[in-house]
Amino acid sequence: MLSRLHISPLILLLATTSLARAQDLGTLTPRQLPQLTKPDDPSIPAKQLFGRKPEPAPMAARAIGKYSRGCLAGGMALPVNGPTWQVMRLSRNRNWAHPEMIKVLERIAARVPKIGWPGLLVGDMTQPRGGPMLTGHASHQIGLDADVWLTPMPDHELTRMEREEKMATNVVNDTWDEVRPEIWSPTYIALLKTVADDPQVERVLVNYAIKKALCRDVKSDRSWLGKMRIVFGHNYHFHIRIKCPADSPECHPDTPPPSNEDCAENVGFWTAHDRFRPKPHPPGPEGRQLTLSDLPPACHEVVIAPRAGAAKLE
Numbered sequence: 100m101l102s103r104l105h106i107s108p109l110i111l112l113l114a115t116t117s118l119a120r121a122q123d124l125g126t127l128t129p130r131q132l133p134q135l136t137k138p139d140d141p142s143i144p145a146k147q148l149f150g151r152k153p154e155p156a157p158m159a160a161r162a163i164g165k166y167s168r169g170c171l172a173g174g175m176a177l178p179v180n181g182p183t184w185q186v187m188r189l190s191r192n193r194n195w196a197h198p199e200m201i202k203v204l205e206r207i208a209a210r211v212p213k214i215g216w217p218g219l220l221v222g223d224m225t226q227p228r229g230g231p232m233l234t235g236h237a238s239h240q241i242g243l244d245a246d247v248w249l250t251p252m253p254d255h256e257l258t259r260m261e262r263e264e265k266m267a268t269n270v271v272n273d274t275w276d277e278v279r280p281e282i283w284s285p286t287y288i289a290l291l292k293t294v295a296d297d298p299q300v301e302r303v304l305v306n307y308a309i310k311k312a313l314c315r316d317v318k319s320d321r322s323w324l325g326k327m328r329i330v331f332g333h334n335y336h337f338h339i340r341i342k343c344p345a346d347s348p349e350c351h352p353d354t355p356p357p358s359n360e361d362c363a364e365n366v367g368f369w370t371a372h373d374r375f376r377p378k379p380h381p382p383g384p385e386g387r388q389l390t391l392s393d394l395p396p397a398c399h400e401v402v403i404a405p406r407a408g409a410a411k412l413e
Contacts, residue, residue: 122335123235125188125263144388148402149230155195156228156400157407162197162241162347163229163397166340168389169351170398171229171242175201183218184208185252187262193223193232197242199344200224203299204245207339214289218252220267221245222336228401231389241350243343246336247294249287271308271334275376278312288316294339295323302356304330304338307366307375314362324360329369331377349395 132151135143149170160173174195179186184204186194196204208219224245226232231240238244250268257265270282291313294303305313307329314324330338343350357365369375391399 122266122269123188125190127190127260127263129190141390141392143390144231145391145394145398145402146231146233146388148391149226149228150233152226152228152402153192154227154406156402156404158401158404160198160346162243162343162350163401164241164349164395165351166238166241166244166353168393169229169241169395170401171195171197171225171227171240172397172401172404173198174225174227174229174242176227177201177204177221177224180256181205181208181218183212183252184221185218185257185262186221187248187257187265188222189259189262191223193226193239194221195227195229195242196224196245197344197347199299200243200245200341203297203339203341207294207297210293211290214293215286216251216290216293217254220248220250220252222248222267228404230394230398230402238340243341243350245339247339248336249334267335269334271306275306275334276308276311278308283312285316288313291327291337292317292320292323294337295326299341300326300339301342301353302326302328302340304328304333304340306330306333307369308334309337310362311366311370314360314366321360321362322358324362325357328356329365329375349397 135147135151137143138148155174156172158172160175162171163169175198177184177186177194177196179189179194204219204221211218223236223239225239225242229240229242248267249270268282270278270287272279291303291305294300303326305327310327310329313327317324340353343352391402
């Protein structure tokens with residue numbers, strides 16, 4: 100049986116070398132990253148610093164900076180098993196978040212069985228101290244983002260191997276312009292509405308085909324559709340983003356989504372010139388990486404903070 104507490108962070112786990120999306124496999128044999136030879140070098144990418152922190156910064160909880168340029172103090176782990184959720188890809192050690200996000204996920208998970216969705220399979224949230232990630236995700240840096248698989252929780256506790264190797268459900272067709280009719284159902288609509296109806300949820304990032312289907316199929320209350328925002332990918336999972344918590348004055352909020360359904364404009368923009376079709380990444384070296392100096396000053400204190408209970412040198 101897997102622990103019902105949180106993932107033991109005895110070593111830092113490097114789970115994958117590719118982009119950390121829902122369909123990337125985890126590993127049963129994680130390896131520890133080597134120590135940096137010059138950790139104080141200001142040119143070191145911030146992801147190399149934050150990606151080596153297996154435990155949260157023992158500070159008061161607060162989200163610091165922007166969703167895609169910040170860090171997390173006082174992170175909390177979502178238990179890997181709950182009554183109506185299970186965490187996937189445990190080897191990534193990304194089931195951390197601001198306590199407010201933990202509350203939101205537990206609240207939504209408790210509600211979804213009422214609409215016929217057994218429970219949530221939770222993917223990437225945040226690293227223990229947030230910050231840029233070694234693989235995947237421009238955002239997920241301040242503990243206010245979480246990916247949830249478009250796959251219902253099974254009726255048994257998943258094994259460690261299942262959590263690392265199980266594949267999520269792809270609800271979008273191969274041409275990226277429609278949902279798969281053999282998969283799409285009113286239950287998916289009810290699931291996304293349940294998420295959007297949570298008052299702390301600011302937006303839900305979904306694939307173009309999903310927003311298109313929602314705009315076509317939702318007939319009654321459509322007020323929540325404005326929270327559904329189109330991004331590339333997100334055909335295997337959706338991405339929950341919550342508002343800046345009251346305890347986080349250094350959190351930089353996003354521009355709020357439209358208060359209307361935003362179907363004609365949002366879907367229309369992505370339809371024009373086939374913007375919804377993924378474009379191949381051009382070959383070449385990786386672009387400029389964020390360094391610690393690109394993040395809010397408080398993130399320096401977060402990344403160098405000793406582990407909880409660690410002895411301090413006199």
